[in-house]
Amino acid sequence: MEIISRRQRMASFARKVRRDNRTIAFVPTMGSLHDGHLELIRRARQMADVVVVSVFVNPAQFNNQGDLDRYPRDLAGDASILTDFDVDIIFAPEEPEIYPPGFSTYVYVEGLADTLEGASRPGHFRGVATVVTILLNTVKPDFVFFGQKDAQQLAVIRRLVRDLGYETEIVTVPTVREPSGLAMSSRNELLSPEQREKAAVIYRALSKAAEAAAKGQRNASKLDQMVRNELESEPLASIDYVAVVDAETLEPLEKLGERPAMIAVAVRFGEIRLIDNVLL
DSSP states (O other): OEEEOOHHHHHHHHHHHHHTTOOEEEEEEOSOOOHHHHHHHHHHHHHOSEEEEEEOOOGGGOSOHHHHHHSOOOHHHHHHHHGGGTOOEEEOOOHHHHSOTTOOOOOOOTTTTSSTHHHHSTTHHHHHHHHHHHHHHHHOOSEEEEETTSHHHHHHHHHHHHHHTOOOEEEEEOOOBOTTSOBOOGGGGGSOHHHHHHTTHHHHHHHHHHHHHHTTOOBHHHHHHHHHHHHHTSTTEEEEEEEEEETTTOOBOSBOOSSOEEEEEEEEETTEEEEEEEEO
16 A cells, blocks of 8 residues: 555556556545445445545635634544555645645536535535546546435536546445444544434434335425424434435425435534435
């Protein structure tokens, strides 16, 4: 396993792999690796000759400086974890490698980036789309792996890859959960033990609504209220949003139809904001 910090060196390595007619699987992360990331890496290892994992805390997708400052960073710890997963390259650039002095070009996906997380975190998806564009241009992977937990991010990147003509296949991996049902996230480490225990209410709420939908409930507002009622039963939980939307376009729904639908939520426990979703 090699750690590469220079963009030019990463691009050179990727070109050599492609010249050798080998395939590249890419897992972009912001580090602080957990079992959710590791499941992405397991899938990547199964699908390609070379596995590249990036570790870069992207400042452009944080609209709160305090949130950026609190985000956990431990490259040495992440590298130690990855030695057991047959990863070929860790791409761990410093900020100036991604955003050199005078950087002024950003990527924005209209529509999909404006709702849900986009409404709560202005500029977030501009930062996500920009860094993903830079990483895809650098690594040029055959496959890139994302978790279903970040469903809106996934929708934005799918549209970006389609619209900009990238020859990269997006592979979606189901959300990996803690035993309580809480979706695995680097932010979970910032919760107090009590908050982490109580945060299991998020998945309970989503599961109740998903079960109701499976039994025939088609009314989106009733599913929405079901989730809200469960979340509001937990005093430590503060709802940012609950939304029943089309899983691809993220348009709000009044009634479930033939197209895949999704319930997405964002909930705060103290200063820590958690997101989750279920597909219906």
